[in-house]
Amino acid sequence: MGRTREFDEEAVLKGAMHIFRKRGYQGASIRDLEEATGLKGGSIYHAFGDKAGLFDAAFGHYHRTVLEGRIERFAPPGSGLQGLRELFVSLLHEPDNGSLGCLITNMAVEFGGGAGPHPRVEAALGLLRTTFRSRLTEAPTFAGDADGTKADRTATRLLAFYQGLLVLIRGGDDKAGLRQAIEDEFNQLETMS
Amino acid sequence: MGRTREFDEEAVLKGAMHIFRKRGYQGASIRDLEEATGLKGGSIYHAFGDKAGLFDAAFGHYHRTVLEGRIERFAPPGSGLQGLRELFVSLLHEPDNGSLGCLITNMAVEFGGGAGPHPRVEAALGLLRTTFRSRLTEAPTFAGDADGTKADRTATRLLAFYQGLLVLIRGGDDKAGLRQAIEDEFNQLETMS
DNA sequence: TTCATTCTAGAACAATCGATACAGAATCGA
């Protein structure tokens, strides 16, 4: 029943994600998205409804692929503070010198002017916060933190640090200095009372 | 010689700044800017050249008024760590629940996809970094830091934290949690070895 | 009062925006 899809959805979402990261939601035109995905406008609207629908799918792809992939690779369960440290450092190794920003950071800023918080941004920030909290509780430093209050607070502090790093990377800041900042933060986190 | 300006430049720049903060550079149309400034398109182009020119002037206004004003008010020379702490906390008291974001943060992200770093963004980040560094050296914690290396590194770490806070505020994060994160950061900064 | 100059307002510009309509190609069940 019906013609078969010719495009590879993964590849299309990857291309769309790429340009949304680079130019933002408003800055990425349908024509840009045509070029980036290989699809023609008609197919895009048929498959995803509208621009917002394609963005939503691309953001989902980012969440699944880039975000969860990065967490799994650098800070899997059990990796503790060292995993988090490597997760942070990995932000500096992004290709294109940060011209592809973090979609979460970029969209938190771009959609922040609207009415309520963007649900997908909230979900992504939530995943990061939860991951930070979990790895923190694995550290001996947080052994006496039975109810996890301290881990919660530190997770929020780290989340802000994380987002700020991405802002500075995208702003063209010196990577060596940022790496030093990360090392300082985690060295101090390991020797905390 | 020639007709006198009828508009108040300060008020015009304030209105333009307001909407650039809220909707971003791309998201603010000339018609939006007409409404926000009270000027008609013709006058805008006569006075500022083009949209980028108006933005540049508005960013300058932000730098002079909001940024330098906030520093002077909360973290003037001599105010040390306590000044910085109040500077950070003041970010939480922004009106409109952060729907007017920090122009520096927003533009670092929005223009970050382009070729080089935006010079005005760089200058604003530089002012923040320098301010952090100066106040840090006033703290007894940094007494033994003769060459200022430690202050430099901490300033970068604080700058990332600062930008991250603004991302989370704009993302709709809970302010009480962010306040706690700020207090934690500075409490620990005060008791550092 | 001229006159050159500067500012304002409004209409209009080409270009681009997101989105839609439509025709043909491809598929599977009947």
Next chain:
DNA sequence: TCGATTCTGTATCGATTGTTCTAGAATGAA
């Protein structure tokens, strides 16, 4: 082989974009 359905590409839509043009209003110097 039909026919209902789904996908693709092209052409095009009205709306909006940033910008320019132009006519007129206001100024100070001559």
